[in-house]
Amino acid sequence: MAKVYIAFHVMLTSIIFYYVLKNSPSSILFSRLIPFIVFGSMFEILRLKAFSVNEQEMNVSAGSAIILAAVMLFNPLELLLFAFCYGLSIVIFPRIVSPFKFIFNLTETINVTYITFLVWNSLHLKNGVLLCTENILPMLFTISAFVLLDILSVSIIVSISSHIKLFTIWRKSLEWVLVSYVLVAFVGWILAATYNEFHLFGLLGFVLPLLLMRYNMYLFVKDKETQYAQLQDYNELLKDNNEQLLITLSHIIDARENSLLGHSLTVAKYATAIGAKLNFTTEEMYDLKRGSLLHDIGKLGICEAILQKPGKLTEDEFKVIRGHSLIGYKILESNKGMERVAKIIIQHHEQYSGGGYPNQLKAEEILIESRIVALCDALDTMLSTRPYKQGWPIDKAVVEIVRCRGTHFDLKVVDAFLELKSELGDGFFTNSYEAKDNELSLGNLLSGHQEP
Ligand SMILES: [Fe+2]
Ligand SMILES: [Fe+2]
Numbered sequence: 363m364a365k366v367y368i369a370f371h372v373m374l375t376s377i378i379f380y381y382v383l384k385n386s387p388s389s390i391l392f393s394r395l396i397p398f399i400v401f402g403s404m405f406e407i408l409r410l411k412a413f414s415v416n417e418q419e420m421n422v423s424a425g426s427a428i429i430l431a432a433v434m435l436f437n438p439l440e441l442l443l444f445a446f447c448y449g450l451s452i453v454i455f456p457r458i459v460s461p462f463k464f465i466f467n468l469t470e471t472i473n474v475t476y477i478t479f480l481v482w483n484s485l486h487l488k489n490g491v492l493l494c495t496e497n498i499l500p501m502l503f504t505i506s507a508f509v510l511l512d513i514l515s516v517s518i519i520v521s522i523s524s525h526i527k528l529f530t531i532w533r534k535s536l537e538w539v540l541v542s543y544v545l546v547a548f549v550g551w552i553l554a555a556t557y558n559e560f561h562l563f564g565l566l567g568f569v570l571p572l573l574l575m576r577y578n579m580y581l582f583v584k585d586k587e588t589q590y591a592q593l594q595d596y597n598e599l600l601k602d603n604n605e606q607l608l609i610t611l612s613h614i615i616d617a618r619e620n621s622l623l624g625h626s627l628t629v630a631k632y633a634t635a636i637g638a639k640l641n642f643t644t645e646e647m648y649d650l651k652r653g654s655l656l657h658d659i660g661k662l663g664i665c666e667a668i669l670q671k672p673g674k675l676t677e678d679e680f681k682v683i684r685g686h687s688l689i690g691y692k693i694l695e696s697n698k699g700m701e702r703v704a705k706i707i708i709q710h711h712e713q714y715s716g717g718g719y720p721n722q723l724k725a726e727e728i729l730i731e732s733r734i735v736a737l738c739d740a741l742d743t744m745l746s747t748r749p750y751k752q753g754w755p756i757d758k759a760v761v762e763i764v765r766c767r768g769t770h771f772d773l774k775v776v777d778a779f780l781e782l783k784s785e786l787g788d789g790f791f792t793n794s795y796e797a798k799d800n801e802l803s804l805g806n807l808l809s810g811h812q813e814p
Contacts, residue, residue: 367522382442394557402447405576449467466519470512492558552568553569615656633653650706652703653731660687664689740770759791
């Protein structure tokens with residue numbers, strides 16, 4: 363579709379060139395053409411990015427004032443040469459673009475400029491005086507045609523490549539640039555009239571202050587961009603620190619119970635790998651990672667005498683331990699930004715068929731993250747050595763998980779786990795009790811499985 367659309371622009375440009383070369387006088391006044399090309403290109407080179415839709419930049423360039431002045435002053439052949447050179451300056455500097463983008467930008471500039479010229483020529487007062495009140499309406503119509511056509515033709519290509527509705531892009535673009543274009547239109551109109559009167563001096567008198575102002579704004583925007591990049595770096599650093607703190611907290615949680623060091627981090631490793639398999643977004647992945655690292659945080663509220671009791675637990679003691687998911691929820695529920703993490707934690711011992719605790723939720727009533735953590739929690743418990751048992755081999759754990767597919771565990775989470783196992787092999791699944799200290803790092807345990 364995009365190629366067909368670009369072909370349409372190429373065809374239109376060819377028709378315009380053919381028509382103009384055949385019908386127009388061949389006189390070209392280089393003394394006015396060249397300064398316009400030079401200054402127009404300079405404005406384009408110094409253009410400021412206004413915003414972007416799907417990486418397609420939408421710019422408001424003061425160069426549009428030069429285009430409008432050229433539309434009002436030049437004959438068709440001069441205008442085409444001007445539009446061609448102006449279009450080249452858009453695509454050549456400061457970025458190198460793909461051949462399709464190159465052709466599109468060049469032909470689109472020529473087409474829109476020439477159609478704007480036709481609109482102006484059919485509307486304005488042809489008495490040689492540009493700056494008169496009768497020409498205000500034609501000038502506004504002309505700039506409207508220029509803006510609408512320019513934005514429409516760019517929006518179409520953005521809409522085709524991004525699958526965003528054409529009207530949405532068009533409206534958003536208009537909102538951004540309309541006021542600037544009206545301003546640019548008046549500048550272009552006055553510039554054309556001044557050029558008519560004072561020629562090159564008129565042009566310089568207008569363009570030099572504008573260029574200097576533009577250059578100042580350019581420096582200002584560059585400075586803002588540097589500051590923004592710095593802020594992003596700090597943000598990344600904060601995120602890393604935050605993640606390290608979460609891991610430390612997960613070690614603290616695990617350390618309160620015999621032989622559990624590494625459990626939470628290993629659960630997070632499995633959970634994020636399954637989340638990636640289920641196409642979690644970056645935000646969902648972040649909650650899943652935090653929820654799995656902190657799933658047993660409620661154990662901080664259970665006394666060590668019970669957590670570390672060497673013998674069998676009584677029914678009352680089991681009841682106390684089961685309270686850890688609710689305690690975990692209470693610890694985190696009022697933390698801003700942790701609301702979903704708190705919910706993941708309270709539901710991590712719910713079972714798919716409704717037999718879990720504390721609220722006996724069923725199937726989709728349980729958050730998908732909690733269903734994932736439930737499986738990964740059980741998986742690590744099976745695979746890891748505990749005071750009362752040796753770690754199981756992975757195949758034995760797989761049999762058990764498949765047996766509980768649809769009862770303890772969500773069907774699609776089990777399927778994602780099985781796919782993961784066949785993709786990554788048995789080596790990915792470890793006995794977390796035997797994990798050496800240096801393996802208990804985010805880099806080793808979550809590498810490649812943090813993001814979808
Ligand atoms: Fe738990
Ligand atoms: Fe756990």
